Amino acid sequence: MDQALRIQPTYAPSSHDASAIHEHGLDEDSLADRVELPLNLGLNEGTFQPKACLGVLEQFGHRTSMRRYTSADNDALREAISRIDGVPPEYVFLHNGSGPILKQVIPDLIKRSIKSSPARVLRHLINKSGYPIVAPKFTYGKVPGKAAAIGLTVHTLPCGPESGFRVDPADIEAYVSKRDALVYIANPNNPTGKVMISIEELEPLIAKYPKSIFWVDEAYVHYIDPDQHDSFAPLVARYPNLFVMRTFSFAYGLAGARVGYLLTQPDEVLAQASKLTNYRVGMLSAQLAVAALEDPDHLDFLRQECKEQRAVYYEALARYPSVEAFDSDTNFILCRFTDGRTGSWLADELDKRGIHIKTLGSHCGHTFEPYFRITLGLEHENRFLIAQLDELIGTGPHQA
Ligand SMILES: Cc1ncc(COP(=O)(O)O)c(C=O)c1O
Structure with missing residues (x-):
């Protein structure tokens, strides 16, 4: 999980704390009434789960509905994933x-890769560069951050606003x-x-460098219309050095159900599964996930909803002269201050009002002080956050 949890907010009005709302200039009929804080x-x-999931929840509404174990290998879910992602079920590690997949599998792959070659073992012993991790400068910090924390070599690829945050395949090669x-x-x-x-x-590099591992994390791929971007999932069966992960x-909208999966070769699925107990993805979570995959309308609905909510934010963010907001195709928006203020300053101010946003911290020698990231919430939550931003940063460049 993307751990952005900060200190507990000092401002968390509830129904019995209307005075706190007044203190912040929001009347009781305002949006604040409907926003549950902390937010x-x-x-x-994600926000919405597919409508088909509601049918599953109803089926579980009696006292004996959860008494059975799930099937040991979650066959129904792996088959549903196989139908959607175009890989056989035995390629699915749930x-x-x-x-948890990142945490278990990446260190294991690196350890095995180092052990398989005396030259790598030697380099690992000399300077921990037996099998380095290569990751873009801007990325999900947990992967390079954790690797660096245990002393592994991490090579960062240039990737920044000047290139639309794209990675140049020549830099990987x-x-x-x-x-x-x-x-x-x-x-x-x-x-x-x-x-x-x-x-x-990327595919030419996956094919040309079979001894390197290419791990494509598609956690947010569903937000993009498949007409505009092809997933790497169907390539997994062709390339043993390609790993594709989804959640x-x-x-x-099922973060609370805790289901994610990795697409990889069947022997790797068995090797990883053998480190865990069966029955780990429970029956309710598995059935929710199957229903989610099979809901015919959800992703179109969600993409439209996100497009509208992004537009609400972009319109607001354009009013703040000291903020640059970057184009996004997903359920979050990256921004940066251009007047010397920091993302942490804003996060702290918002924390006082009961709202958490994400700052990027630092990893592998890079710091991202001016940056902050906002996740799209429900419409009234977004409008509530914008009302706070209007007060905090809507007034033009910061006077030191
Ligand atoms: C890129 C990326 N991958 C993986 C994860 C892990 O998500 P989960 O464990 O909920 O599947 C996150 C969470 O923030 C993420 O941003």
């Missing part, structure tokens, strides 16, 4: 969210042509909300 718009949690590595690409990327690289750009936490 977390920092973790990218876990309780994609965060310049590295993996000299040394086998694990290339981590979140596509579309968090925190930028944009696709970083296309199949046409139900975002576009399917």
Whole structure:
């Protein structure tokens, strides 16, 4: 999970705390009444679950509905994923969210890759560069951050506002042509909300460098119309060095159900599953996930909803002369201050009003002080946050 949790807010009005609302200039009939505080718009949690999930929840509404174990291998869910993603079910490794998959599988792959070659072992012993991680400068910080924290070598790829936050395949090739590595690409990327690289750009490298691992994290891919971007999922069966990961936490609005999966070769699925107990994805979560995948209308609805809510934010953010907001195709928007203020300053101010947003912190020697990221919430939540932003930053450049 994208851990943006900050200190507990000092301002958390509830129904018995109307005076706090007045103190902040919001009358009781305003949007604040309908917004539940604290409001977390920092973790990218999706908003709506597919309507088909409601039918599943109804079926579970009696006292004996959960007494049975789920099927050991969650066959029905793996088959549903197989139908949607175009890979056979035995290529699907399921876990309780994609965060646990990153945590389990990436270190394991790196360890095995190092152990498989004496030269890599030697480099690992000399300077921890036996099998480096390659990741863009702007990315889901947990992967490079954790690797760096345990001393592994992390090579960062240039990726910034000047290039539309895209990664240049030549930069990847310049590295993996000299040394086998694990290339981590979140596509579309968090925190930028944009696709970083296309199949046409990356597939030739996957084919040319079979000893390097290419890990494509598609946590947010469902937000993009498939007419505009091709998923890497169907390529998994062709390339043993390609790993594609997805989750139900975002576009399917099921972060609380904790289901994510990795698409990889069947022997890798078995190797990873053997480290865990069966029955780990419970029956309710599995059935919700199947219903979500099979709902014919959800993703179109969600893409339209996100488009509208992004427009609400962009209109507001354009009013603030000291903020630059970047184009996004997902359920979050990356912004930066241009007047010297920091994302942490804003996050702290919003925390006082009961709202969490995400700052990017620092990883691998990079700091991202002016930046902050807002997750799209429900419409009234977004309008409530905008009302706070109007007060805090709607007044033009900061006077030091
Ligand atoms: C790019 C990316 N991958 C994976 C995850 C993990 O999500 P989950 O464990 O809910 O599937 C996150 C969470 O923020 C993310 O942003």
